[in-house]
Amino acid sequence: MRIALVNSEYPSPSQAGHGGIATYTYLMANTLASMGHTVYVLVRESTATDPLLDSVRLCYFGFIPAPGLRRITDRFRTGKIVWEQGQSRHIKNTLLSIHKRFGLDIAEFPDYSGLSCQCRGSLPFPVVINFHTPSEVVDKLNNMIITEERIKWHRFEREAFTKADGYRCPSEALAQVISRDFEIPSNQIRIIRNPVSTEIFDRIEKSHRTDRFDFLFAGRLEFRKGAELLLRSLNKILRIDNRINVTFAGETELGDAYSYRQAIERTLRDSERKRVWFLGPLPIKKLSALYCRSSCFLFPSLFENAPYGLFEAISARLPVIASDSGGVREIIRHKDTGLLFSPDSIDELLGCVKSFMENPQQSREMAERAYKEIKSICSPEKIAAETIDFYQSLIDRKKGLRKARR
Numbered sequence: 099m100r101i102a103l104v105n106s107e108y109p110s111p112s113q114a115g116h117g118g119i120a121t122y123t124y125l126m127a128n129t130l131a132s133m134g135h136t137v138y139v140l141v142r143e144s145t146a147t148d149p150l151l152d153s154v155r156l157c158y159f160g161f162i163p164a165p166g167l168r169r170i171t172d173r174f175r176t177g178k179i180v181w182e183q184g185q186s187r188h189i190k191n192t193l194l195s196i197h198k199r200f201g202l203d204i205a206e207f208p209d210y211s212g213l214s215c216q217c218r219g220s221l222p223f224p225v226v227i228n229f230h231t232p233s234e235v236v237d238k239l240n241n242m243i244i245t246e247e248r249i250k251w252h253r254f255e256r257e258a259f260t261k262a263d264g265y266r267c268p269s270e271a272l273a274q275v276i277s278r279d280f281e282i283p284s285n286q287i288r289i290i291r292n293p294v295s296t297e298i299f300d301r302i303e304k305s306h307r308t309d310r311f312d313f314l315f316a317g318r319l320e321f322r323k324g325a326e327l328l329l330r331s332l333n334k335i336l337r338i339d340n341r342i343n344v345t346f347a348g349e350t351e352l353g354d355a356y357s358y359r360q361a362i363e364r365t366l367r368d369s370e371r372k373r374v375w376f377l378g379p380l381p382i383k384k385l386s387a388l389y390c391r392s393s394c395f396l397f398p399s400l401f402e403n404a405p406y407g408l409f410e411a412i413s414a415r416l417p418v419i420a421s422d423s424g425g426v427r428e429i430i431r432h433k434d435t436g437l438l439f440s441p442d443s444i445d446e447l448l449g450c451v452k453s454f455m456e457n458p459q460q461s462r463e464m465a466e467r468a469y470k471e472i473k474s475i476c477s478p479e480k481i482a483a484e485t486i487d488f489y490q491s492l493i494d495r496k497k498g499l500r501k502a503r504r
Contacts, residue, residue, distance in 0.1 A: 099486060100136040102193055102205040103127055106213055107145070118292075118406045119208050119230050124148045125293045126485070129478040135486070138196055140189055148382075157196075159188040179212070179254045186216035186258075193221060204489045206266075212258035224263035224492040229276055229287070231403050232256070239322035239401050240354070256280060264492040266485075268292040268404035269425030290484050292404045294476035296413040296469070298382070302390040304415065310341045311455065314392040314416070316385065316407045317348045317399075319355040324398025324421060324441065329362050331444045335451055336370045342451075344396070345375040347388055389414035394454055394461070400441050402426050409476070412468045417461035419450045435468035437461075 105123040123139060124147070131137045131153045141147060143160045150156060161184035196202055206226040207214040210233065218225055234252040237244060244252075259265075260280070265287045267273040277284040306312075313335070319325045336342055350359040359376055366374060380388065389395070395411035397420035402408070404425050411418055412429070418436035420426050430436035437453060439446035454461050474480075 099130075099489060100138075100201055100203045101130060101489070102138040102140060102196065102202055104140045104189060104205065104207045104213055105145070106142075106208050106211040118404075119210060120148070121406045122228070122230075122292055124150065125295055125478050126482065127151075127154050129293060129482040130485070133479070133482060133486075136200075138202075140192060142185070157192055159185055159192055161185055162187040162191065178251060182212045182254070183215055185211075186213050189213060190216045190220065193217065197222060203493055207259070207262075209255070209259045212255045214262065215254070215258035218258070218261050224489075224496050226264045226266060226489070226492065227259045227262040229259075229265065229267040229272055229403070231272060232259070232276075232280070235272075235275060235279070235401075236322065241321055263496060264288070264488070266290050266488060269402075269428055271401070271424040271428065272403040288488050290488060291476050291481055292406070292409070293478040293481040294406075294409045294413060294472050295478055296473055298386050299390060299410070299413040299415075302387055302414075305391050306393055310343055311339065311393040312391070313342060313344045313394050313396050313451075314388065314411070315344065315346050315348070315396045315398075316389075316410070317405075319346060319348060319350045319358045321354065322400050324400060325354070325358040327398045327421075327441065327444065327447065328396075329358060329365065331447055332362055332374070333365050333367070333370060334444065334448055336366070336373055338448065338451055339455055340373075342455075343373045343375070345377060345388070345392070347377045347380050347385060349379055350376050351378065386410070386414070389416055392416055394419060394451075397421065397426065398441060398447065399423065399426065404429070409472060412465070412472050415462075415465045415469045417454060417465040418468065419447070419454060429472075430468065433464070435464055435471060437464075 103123050103126060105120055107117050107120045127137045127139050128151050131151045138155045138157055140157045140159055143158045161181060163184055193202060193205055202223050204224045204226060206228055209227055209229045214225060214227065233255055265282060267287050267289060268291050270289060273284060273287045273289060276282055276287060317323050332344060349355050389411055395416045395418045397408055397418060399421055401424040408429060418430055420430050420436055420438055421441035422438035423441050430438055432438040437450040439450050
């Protein structure tokens, strides 16, 4: 099969690491290519990519202005929307060029950034939307003040991913939100888990000190990731045992993330500040090593789809304390593969921390069960096979519709 995967992500401001869309794209592209499929990955100009197999074709897209009178009307549109429309225009041209020269069977887009806006309904092959988490959902979770400009952005993104030929989503939780809030029937959304590779973590020797307990939070320090809960509970966590240290790996220098870091630091005593570390975004090699030498992973998000941060912790056989919300409960079962707490309960979070401290062997056994389950259920080869089956059903359906029109 000949497949195009569109990746919407720029590198992070620090040039370290990348988000879940990029992780998904690179894992899927390499796995599909290793299975003999022809894969084209479309990324923004100046994007720093992870190493791809030599057989994966890398294509860059940039901005193409609107033709004719449309360019005049674009002056009255939001600049960000005009920019993404121009990017989508380049993507469409690139896909059509590839199709003309070599043939394409299908193209997959993320829901984020509206990059499918010029392509839906106008390509000779199916367009698939993969739901990661639309901006409209993210903004609500972050308690953002929704301006008129932001409403226009939400509308643009929504229009871009409607009327696709097919939809996939890695969690039941987000699929339910999409069906409810975006009026896409649930029977049109195929649940296919995200691929997870444990390879990089399997190569790292696990090392845990016995004189301290290192709790790790990995991700942007923002409201929807549980920053408010951490702000109100971190000093209480540290006071459970003076051997507890907490490390934050992820963006803490921009916008709300910086505000939360400052607020957290102000709640700590001088002695407690020495046990809290803010490392900022890390390259994947350093982050992987950090997972493998930590004692426990803290994941207090208010809602998640299928977070790679959680998958990475599980891949490192790291015990998990996570919020019982969204797609997390589809990955972690309380007291079986990890510990869960209500995302609005400090007491439950503290109870989980105490349980971990009192039963380290039990926590390691839960982590091992989670590792084996993820390795089985979300192996890249299994997910790629499910993906190909889904793609083929869409290709066959599109061909059937064409025949019916004739």
